[in-house]
Amino acid sequence: MDREQRMRNICATIKDIPRGSVASYGQIAEMAGIPRGARQVGYTLKHLPDGHGLPWYRVVQASGKIAFARDSLQYREQRARLAGEGVRVLNGRVDMQKYRWAPALDELLWKPTPAWDDD
DNA sequence: CATATGACGACAA
């Protein structure tokens, strides 16, 4: 898998994070088919061209902590954007138990597929 | 080829 492919997968995955939820760098990496690629996700996000339109602010550390320094502009913007869609950020972190993106669960709740009912 | 760098993560004190 080359650089281009990785970047596309990462972006595609981030683009799918639903409003009101967040995902960790490692989670995105894994979902994008890049185990242990958390740092690659961070690298990709950092070097995205302006106007990419990706919901970058829905990506936080596995602990729920926002990756930017508390005094940075980026931190403030991320917090504001998350708050804007109902994601509570307390002391620089979101409650992962509550907001972590669980794709499989989303499907079950919003678009039940009989695929897993039996076999 | 050798080192340094990170929007990371898991774990031990």
Place this chain on the structure above:
DNA sequence: ATTGTCGCCATAT
């Protein structure tokens, strides 16, 4: 809860 260490891995120098 915090902090430090170490592992990880694509890029940059």
